[in-house]
Amino acid sequence: MSVPAFIPQNRYRPRRDYFRSLCWIAAVMIILLLGFIIDEIFTRALPAIHHYGWHFLTSSEWRPNRDLYGVLPMLFGTAVSSFLALLLALPLGLAVALFLSENFLPRPMRQLMRMIVEMLAATPSVVYGLWGIFTLVPLVQHYGGIVAHHWGWIPFLHGPAYGNSLFTASLVLALMVLPTITAISRAALVAIPDTFREGAYALGATRWETIIRVLLPYAAPGIVAASILAFGRAMGETMAVAMLIGNSQRLTLSLFSPSNTLSALLANQFSEAEGLQINALMYAALILIMLTLGTNIIGELVLRRTQKALGGGHCL
Amino acid sequence: MNQQIKNSTEQVPSEVMSPSSDMETFIKVINFNFFYGKKQTLFNINFAIPTKHVTSFIGPSGSGKSTLLRNFNRMNELLPGVRHEGDIAIDGKSIFDASIEIIALRRRIGMVFQKSNPFPRSIYENVVFPLRIMGRNKRSLLNETVERSLRSVALWDEVKDRLHENALGLSGGQMQRLCIARAISSQPEILLMDEPCSALDPIATAKIEELIVELKKEFTIVIVTHSMQQASRVSDLTAFFNFGKLIEFDHTHRIFTAPIEKQTEDYITGRFG
Ligand SMILES: Nc1ncnc2c1ncn2[C@@H]1O[C@H](COP(=O)(O)OP(=O)(O)OP(=O)(O)O)[C@@H](O)[C@H]1O
Ligand SMILES: [Mg+2]
Numbered sequence: 001m002s003v004p005a006f007i008p009q010n011r012y013r014p015r016r017d018y019f020r021s022l023c024w025i026a027a028v029m030i031i032l033l034l035g036f037i038i039d040e041i042f043t044r045a046l047p048a049i050h051h052y053g054w055h056f057l058t059s060s061e062w063r064p065n066r067d068l069y070g071v072l073p074m075l076f077g078t079a080v081s082s083f084l085a086l087l088l089a090l091p092l093g094l095a096v097a098l099f100l101s102e103n104f105l106p107r108p109m110r111q112l113m114r115m116i117v118e119m120l121a122a123t124p125s126v127v128y129g130l131w132g133i134f135t136l137v138p139l140v141q142h143y144g145g146i147v148a149h150h151w152g153w154i155p156f157l158h159g160p161a162y163g164n165s166l167f168t169a170s171l172v173l174a175l176m177v178l179p180t181i182t183a184i185s186r187a188a189l190v191a192i193p194d195t196f197r198e199g200a201y202a203l204g205a206t207r208w209e210t211i212i213r214v215l216l217p218y219a220a221p222g223i224v225a226a227s228i229l230a231f232g233r234a235m236g237e238t239m240a241v242a243m244l245i246g247n248s249q250r251l252t253l254s255l256f257s258p259s260n261t262l263s264a265l266l267a268n269q270f271s272e273a274e275g276l277q278i279n280a281l282m283y284a285a286l287i288l289i290m291l292t293l294g295t296n297i298i299g300e301l302v303l304r305r306t307q308k309a310l311g312g313g314h315c316l
Numbered sequence: 317m318n319q320q321i322k323n324s325t326e327q328v329p330s331e332v333m334s335p336s337s338d339m340e341t342f343i344k345v346i347n348f349n350f351f352y353g354k355k356q357t358l359f360n361i362n363f364a365i366p367t368k369h370v371t372s373f374i375g376p377s378g379s380g381k382s383t384l385l386r387n388f389n390r391m392n393e394l395l396p397g398v399r400h401e402g403d404i405a406i407d408g409k410s411i412f413d414a415s416i417e418i419i420a421l422r423r424r425i426g427m428v429f430q431k432s433n434p435f436p437r438s439i440y441e442n443v444v445f446p447l448r449i450m451g452r453n454k455r456s457l458l459n460e461t462v463e464r465s466l467r468s469v470a471l472w473d474e475v476k477d478r479l480h481e482n483a484l485g486l487s488g489g490q491m492q493r494l495c496i497a498r499a500i501s502s503q504p505e506i507l508l509m510d511e512p513c514s515a516l517d518p519i520a521t522a523k524i525e526e527l528i529v530e531l532k533k534e535f536t537i538v539i540v541t542h543s544m545q546q547a548s549r550v551s552d553l554t555a556f557f558n559f560g561k562l563i564e565f566d567h568t569h570r571i572f573t574a575p576i577e578k579q580t581e582d583y584i585t586g587r588f589g
Binding site (some may be wrong): 155196197200201202203204205208213214218 | 337389391396419420422423425426427429432433435436437445446448449450494495497498502
């Protein structure tokens, strides 16, 4: 690196270098830690990987007593519950983010609302699970039954409807990822300079047109990031899901049937597992970690491309 | 016909409102006071801005130029706790009249800001934004509008091959001209400009000044500027503000050669403060 001679170099260099080394050490440690975790899981999963290979992913039999293991139902449950949660939480989360960033409400009310959303984020998973058992389970059982009765011919909606089901888990997951979506989308919206709002209003746009045509496109990278992080969080969420999803290893295509996710499977079975079952569960854990890592990497890439299309790095 | 505006509270005789009787009044400001909360920032403003001319607002920082400008399209009403007294009439009709829709008012008035603010969309979509929100989506009309508007801001040749690229990829001067194109694309009657060149280099500034002179054939233009040269180059009339009061309003050449008020003279000769 060449530095013009007239810049006094030695005055600032030492401190910056310490700080730099510190950052490097921290970064390397994080990578090592992640590598260590993956390595550990991989080693323990190896016997199951040798034994079942790719069949593990495509088989829908999970029978520990016969040492038959396949995670297709859990893959399905993980993907559907996370996707459904995102689908439910995104409109609501965006609406809340808009309420918090634009001047719909007087400032004190906005602050109150923001606090409530933060409290949602701070609520322990098990509490969501308990609440779900007492309120969501009966509701889904009742109304799910009605829906399945009338609209059962629509794919994914057929009966019989159970209270502990894929749909119940998705509902609680939606609530749990709401703060993530709201907080990140709000940050993206707040980062938009007021000159853009003014510009739109001065052209005669209504508030609604300003939001739809200017603010949301501008905040899109942030909203995409929010969605992907929320999806990742939903995939990994364990306790509340394990309490509500019904823990059935059978592959059923109805939202109202008991189902399972990878994380809930691990939580439910690990304490009593032995022999090859432990290896199979570690194999499942390896898949889960790959999925969440993959989600985040894809998210980063999408985020970067969107940002580029929008002309550069604002917000986040 | 050289005259000054006295800041008196009594009814202002109509003949002092406009410097020239051969100019047709378009915007008329009558006994206008403005308050941010408890703080009064405009004091009993009275004058008349003529149609299809360039009127510039000059004066020290904080003298209320932007505040008055932003009252013409009622942009100040986006802020909480603002209040006005008196009236502003455009084309003979009060803009505060209950029958006036604020959205419709703003669509009659284009505004260009100090910092250019193209939306993060294509050049094309930026220009047609005002038409789209009016529900005019006919392709041929939009295409025509884009070409006409970009031509009138002398941007067409520079961007005609990349109309569908993001507007944020333009240079600062190009962005500001795009914002002017957007402000005039729905053919408003008035163009308000608040220090439109303050972030631009001299070449881009010269382009925009040329443009302003060109655009006054079609629009009534009001421009806030801190540059005396700019005011004298582009404007027909100049209003000098100080401490929220309109001190003097006259033909630009008179303001710059023979101001009546001592304050005006001190300001334009740089002996201010
Ligand atoms: N949003 C606001 N809230 C409260 N006071 C404000 C607000 N905007 C402006 N003011 C005050 O109103 C007065 C006039 O401000 P204004 O922006 O109109 O001045 P200006 O002549 O445009 O100044 P400049 O040349 O610096 O742009 C100033 O005292 C300013 O502090
Ligand atoms: Mg100003």
